[in-house]
Amino acid sequence: MSSLIERVGVFGYLAQNAPSRWIGRTALMKLCYFLQEPCGTRLGYSFSLYSYGPFDSAVLSDLGEGEALGVLREEVISYPSGYGYRISCALDPDELAKLGGELLHRYQGNIDWVIQQFGNYSAADLELASTLVYADREAFAAEEKIPITELSRRVQEVKPRFSNDHILHQAEYLQRKNLLSAVV
Amino acid sequence: MHTRFEHSLGVMHTATLMYDAIRERSREILELELAYNKEGLGRDRQLVRIAALLHDVGHGPFSHAAEELLPNINGGDGKYKHEQYSAAIVRSDLKDVIENHPSNANYGFKADDVAALLEGSSRAKQALFWRDLIDGQMDADRMDYLLRDSYHIGVQYGRFDLHRVIQTIEAVRFENDGSLRVGISAGGWHAAEALVLARYFMFTQVYFHKTRVAYDIHLRRALKELLPKGVFPKPTTSELTDYLKWDDWRVLGLLTEGKGGEHGHRLTTRNHFRNIYSTPEVSKLSDMDELKSVKEKLGAIVAAEEAASKSWYKTGTPDIRVMSETKSPQPLSKYSTVLANLKANNQVLLYVSPEHADDARKKLNEVLKKR
Numbered sequence: 001m002s003s004l005i006e007r008v009g010v011f012g013y014l015a016q017n018a019p020s021r022w023i024g025r026t027a028l029m030k031l032c033y034f035l036q037e038p039c040g041t042r043l044g045y046s047f048s049l050y051s052y053g054p055f056d057s058a059v060l061s062d063l064g065e066g067e068a069l070g071v072l073r074e075e076v077i078s079y080p081s082g083y084g085y086r087i088s089c090a091l092d093p094d095e096l097a098k099l100g101g102e103l104l105h106r107y108q109g110n111i112d113w114v115i116q117q118f119g120n121y122s123a124a125d126l127e128l129a130s131t132l133v134y135a136d137r138e139a140f141a142a143e144e145k146i147p148i149t150e151l152s153r154r155v156q157e158v159k160p161r162f163s164n165d166h167i168l169h170q171a172e173y174l175q176r177k178n179l180l181s182a183v184v
Numbered sequence: 185m186h187t188r189f190e191h192s193l194g195v196m197h198t199a200t201l202m203y204d205a206i207r208e209r210s211r212e213i214l215e216l217e218l219a220y221n222k223e224g225l226g227r228d229r230q231l232v233r234i235a236a237l238l239h240d241v242g243h244g245p246f247s248h249a250a251e252e253l254l255p256n257i258n259g260g261d262g263k264y265k266h267e268q269y270s271a272a273i274v275r276s277d278l279k280d281v282i283e284n285h286p287s288n289a290n291y292g293f294k295a296d297d298v299a300a301l302l303e304g305s306s307r308a309k310q311a312l313f314w315r316d317l318i319d320g321q322m323d324a325d326r327m328d329y330l331l332r333d334s335y336h337i338g339v340q341y342g343r344f345d346l347h348r349v350i351q352t353i354e355a356v357r358f359e360n361d362g363s364l365r366v367g368i369s370a371g372g373w374h375a376a377e378a379l380v381l382a383r384y385f386m387f388t389q390v391y392f393h394k395t396r397v398a399y400d401i402h403l404r405r406a407l408k409e410l411l412p413k414g415v416f417p418k419p420t421t422s423e424l425t426d427y428l429k430w431d432d433w434r435v436l437g438l439l440t441e442g443k444g445g446e447h448g449h450r451l452t453t454r455n456h457f458r459n460i461y462s463t464p465e466v467s468k469l470s471d472m473d474e475l476k477s478v479k480e481k482l483g484a485i486v487a488a489e490e491a492a493s494k495s496w497y498k499t500g501t502p503d504i505r506v507m508s509e510t511k512s513p514q515p516l517s518k519y520s521t522v523l524a525n526l527k528a529n530n531q532v533l534l535y536v537s538p539e540h541a542d543d544a545r546k547k548l549n550e551v552l553k554k555r
Contacts, residue, residue: 002261004491004493004530005472025503026361042261043261044261044262045262046262046263046265048267048303048304048305049304049305049306049308049312050304050312050315050316050320051218051310051312051313051315051363051364051365052363052364052365057321060501060503061493061498061501061528062493063501064501064527064528064530065493065528065530067501067527067528068466068467068468068527068528068529068530069467069468069469069472069530070468070469071469074501076515076517076518078514078518080512081358081359081512082358082359082512082513082514083513083514083515083518122361123361123363124361124362124363127361127363131306134306135306138305138306138307154306155306157306157309157310158306158308158309158310158312160217160218160219160310161217161362
């Protein structure tokens with residue numbers, strides 16, 4: 001089981017190694033989901049599904065504590081149509097490596113892979129991709145084998161604002177990356 | 185003293201008020217974004233009411249105090265949560281009463297519809313949007329427990345203007361990512377701020393009070409003694425009936441009979457562990473270094489270590505969306521300078537037994553003088 005300090009170290013690593021050197025809250029939540037569920041990184045969260053994708057409030061609690069500890073920085077950035085968060089790491093890479101400890105050392109390959117695959121995704125596409133993986137894993141746990149069109153249909157019922165083509169296209173990408181288990 | 189049933193009725197009532205307010209204020213966006221029509225909104229109102237009423241049926245004895253003793257899922261790191269027990273109970277023991285209730289002829293609910301909303305499953309479809317009312321940043325559960333706990337405990341913390349929150353609650357959409365969440369209109373931001381502060385004060389003054397936490401430790405350890413293999417049964421078909429037999433009354437009876445080992449005895453004689461050292465409420469890495477030194481000095485006489493970060497009631501970093509007058513969503517912390525500067529509580533408390541308290545204080549003074 002990972003410690004709070006180790007998890008905060010992983011958050012710092014995600015921010016430090018993201019293409020823009022920072023990540024938003026949606027990215028943090030969904031990258032943690034990808035790290036833990038399909039990739040098997042032992043973060044110890046319990047994700048469940050909301051209309052905005054897999055979520056565990058414990059991730060945001062850890063983020064707040066990482067900020068209190070002085071490891072992470074978070075600022076609000078305003079857009080004409082809304083706002084977002086910019087999470088960055090306050091430590092240099094060596095300090096961070098010590099903090100992330102065993103968790104960071106053991107799973108660095110997973111973390112680098114997740115950043116590589118999803119680091120450039122928009123918040124909307126991270127929500128969609130993580131919801132597809134979540135719905136697929138639900139089907140797999142229920143011992144279902146479903147065509148990719150059925151998975152897309154299920155996700156569209158949760159997220160009617162996405163077009164069927166867009167969902168299907170995303171699902172096909174995830175399938176090529178071997179992130180879907182129930183799809184035949 | 186109040187009961188979980190009383191709280192459950194309160195959550196159902198509050199969730200209904202919230203649902204009706206959002207339906208009234210945000211009907212257009214619900215129709216556009218979630219493809220709702222009048223009938224769908226009427227049906228899901230009832231679904232949310234049932235889910236709110238049943239959201240806590242899966243709790244073990246003494247609710248969150250016992251949650252740490254829920255078993256691991258498939259031997260992994262993650263533990264079952266009480267919501268998964270609630271969903272399992274809805275699908276089994278409550279299936280008949282939900283599906284065959286005379287009024288269900290109007291809705292055609294399956295028990296699985298309620299369970300899917302409670303546990304967070306894609307089977308809940310567009311109704312997942314309403315999950316924020318049951319388990320979210322500004323949910324009916326915490327609104328009810330803050331006010332109810334405050335009233336029954338007799339403290340002045342925990343209060344906020346529930347009616348103002350409900351008058352100003354709405355569905356807030358982000359243009360940039362299209363996501364839709366429960367938020368509040370600009371006119372209600374002070375009410376939302378008061379809700380967050382109510383939670384903060386209840387956490388520091390009640391839920392994470394050093395003596396209350398001490399009794400959680402004893403209860404958890406006594407329960408560990410009482411439970412077969414030290415954990416609750418799983419929410420599976422074969423074990424759920426056994427789980428349901430573990431209620432408050434059974435545990436109180438066993439403790440009265442002198443069971444529960446050392447910690448059962450400490451509970452019944454009120455001879456609780458003593459809080460000997462606490463880090464600041466907002467601890468830096470240097471504070472955690474001091475904690476490490478204190479633990480090394482005290483060694484085996486540290487009887488328990490409790491972190492705010494592990495508490496179910498932890499306050500975290502709220503993200504409540506406020507819809508500005510220009511229809512541009514902003515975070516509550518943009519409006520509230522108080523909340524913008526409120527850091528997460530990551531305090532750690534160390535406990536020793538009363539028998540070791542004097543010795544611990546001496547050692548603690550030695551280590552703190554050196555630093």
